[in-house]
Amino acid sequence: MKPIFAVGDVHGEMTLLDELLENWDRERERLLFVGDLIDRGENPAAVLRKVKALSDQTDVIVLKGNHEQMLLDFLENPTEKMHYYLSQGGMETIQSLIADSLDKKMTPEGLAERIKNEASELIDFIRNLPLYYEEGKYVFVHAGVDFSKKDWHDTEERDFFWIREPFLFGKNNTGKVFIFGHTPVQNLHSNGSSGIWVSEDKTRLDIDGGAVFGGELHGVVVEENLITKSFSVKK
Structure with a gap:
């Protein structure tokens, strides 16, 4: 397996993303984003353009987050969805x-x-993003999967980018290690830390450092059987 440099929820923080990517070895590592590139933050459109340009140039994996889906939902049904979308950070994306x-x-x-x-090119890019990426024992996903399913691959589409507690605290019998975002780590650490969160059974790794809320933007390097490096940047 080629090492993967996985990036947590960016949420429009262009300056932090540029800083974090200084740690990415593009000759050796494959870049992966766990979703939520947009909404809130400094410049969501600039982040989208940067990530799309990278994916046009090299082999980059970009997963769909709930905020990408919210933008698509707004475009599909603007009158009904606009108020909710704006309340979730959509104003910064639209502007x-x-x-x-x-x-x-x-x-x-x-x-x-x-x-x-x-x-249109950015919207088409978002529309075609995958829900998860599986490599060896690792699964990268925005929010998580449904452990109540006999096969986690059968998770409902919405749950891949929205699920929380059943995935975070349920029993993982899949034999997989999940690397994800969506839930800011500050909500999982008892001390409110913005460091990477690891479940007690060591099978779930949350890399959403809540960068847009004053936390950290995380990147981890995942190799065959272990996570070899981690990086973080903050404002």
Whole structure:
């Protein structure tokens, strides 16, 4: 297996992403993002463009997060979904995609149409993102999987990028080690630490350092049977 450099939830933090990627050995390591590139943060559109450009140039794995799905849901049904999407950090994404998005005359439908027209390549990129990536004993996923399924591959699509407690604290009998984001580690550490969280049974590794909330942006290098390096950057 080629070593994988896995990056936690970026949420628009372009400066932190650039800083973290200084640690990526692009000749030796395959780059992977666990999703939630967008919403909130410094410049979500710049992050999307950077990651898409990297994936066009080299073999990069980008997984779909719930925030990518929320953008797609808004574009599909703008009137119904706009209020919720904006409340979840969508405003920063829209503003970074469309320069004059605050024009009060623009309807939700008008905004959605402009995004679809002016950022069509980015939207197509998001739409086609996979839900998980499996390599050897490791599974990379945005939120987790459903351990109640006989085969975790049969997890409902929504759960791959939304699930929390049943995955975080359920019994893992899959024989796999899961590396994921979605749940900020501060919510899992009893002391509120922004360090990487590891489950008691050592089969789940949360790398969402809550960077956009003042925490850290994490990167880990995963090799055949172990995690060999970890990096983190913060504001």
